[in-house]
Amino acid sequence: MQISVFRRPALLLASFLALTACGTSYQLPVIDNAVASEASAMFDTAQAAETRSPASLQSGVNRFRRVARRIEPVARTLCERELQNNSDVDCNVTLHIDTEMPVRNAYFSYGAPGYRNPEVHFTIPxxxxxxxxxxxxxxxxxxxxxxxxxxxQKGDQQALAGAILLGAIAAYGNAQAASAGQYYDPNDVTRAVHLGGALGQRAFSQTYELESDMLGARIAAAAGYDPVRGAQYFARGESARSANGKLSFWGTHPPDEKRLAVVIATMEQIRQQQNQQ
Ligand SMILES: [Zn+2]
Known part of the structure; x- marks a missing residue:
């Protein structure tokens, strides 16, 4: 039992480590028409489902602890194995229940500078x-x-690269203006730097979300859960969401049937890999 828990994640991810052009570490699965229409139908069904009343606080917390006990060792082993060549990576994630944020949300962060003390937070709602x-x-x-x-880390690097590029463009433009005897506004450079940072972040966020969906599906499957059923959370009807879209899960994780398609396609890949063994 121990052995299978520790070996399965590596098998599931073995052939996926490849640097890709869009900055992800792993290749995303191909979504063919069959998968896309399956995702679409599933998304519609899940969206049409009746709104349930929330579980009690105690049963919600119990569920989180129960699931975390199974997910945590699988995810940590996978992290240590996949990122073993990167000595900067800290795979000891602390799981937190965020009792302050009044909206449905889950998020990843670092608790210390230098990308140390990784943390995952789930809010009570x-x-x-x-x-x-x-x-x-x-x-x-x-x-x-x-x-x-x-x-x-990658988002920070992208933001920095974008900021440097746009900063350089603005500086060049200002130098041109100055040499032509025009008014030089130093704030232009600052504004361009901020804009460049924002653009760099935004351009990558959707790809990274899909990569996380793929990895999340593999982790959940390796721990014995059904990721396709789990990913139907994305299709939850509008009335079940918080009015405060910015702080909620849907503020940073837009509902999108493509995400469900990535999970379905990932499960198909896992089945194919298992059949080949
Ligand atoms: Zn995310």
Whole structure:
């Protein structure tokens, strides 16, 4: 039993480590028409489902602990194995229940500078809103995916690169203006630097979310959960969401049937790999 838990994640991810042009560490699965229409139908069905009343706080917290006990060792082993060549990576994730944020949310962050002390946070409304263990397992796996994909580091690098590029363009433009005897406004450079940073972040966020969905699906599956069932959380009807879209899970994780398609396609890949063994 021990052996299978520790070996399966490596097998599931073995052939996926490849540097890709869009900055992800792993190749995303191809979504063919059959998968796309399956995702679309599933998304519509899940969206049309009746709104349930939230679970009690105690049962939500119990569910989180129950699922985390199974996800955590799988995800940590995977992190240590996949990122073993990167001595900067800290795979000891602390799981937190965020009791302050009043909206449904789950997020990944670092608790210390230098990308140390990785943390995953689930808010109370998120725990109470989950319909089943598969949803919590998938979302928890997804948050670990941001660690495995090194998304915060890459986002910072991208933002910096974008800022440097636009800063250089603005500086060049200002130098041209100055040499032509025109008015030189130093604030232009500052503004361009901020704009460049924002653009760099935004251009990568969707790709990183999909990569996290793929990794989350693999982690949840390796821990014995059903990621396709879990990912239907994305299709939850509008009325079940918080009015405060900015702070909620949907503020940073837009509902999108493509995400469900990535999870379905990932599961098909896993089945194919298992058949080949
Ligand atoms: Zn995410």
């Amino acid at each position: 998120m725990l109470r809103d989950a319909a089943n263990d598969d949803e919590i397992a998938f979302i928890l796996g997804h948050e670990y995916g941001h660690l495995l994909g090194q998304h915060i």
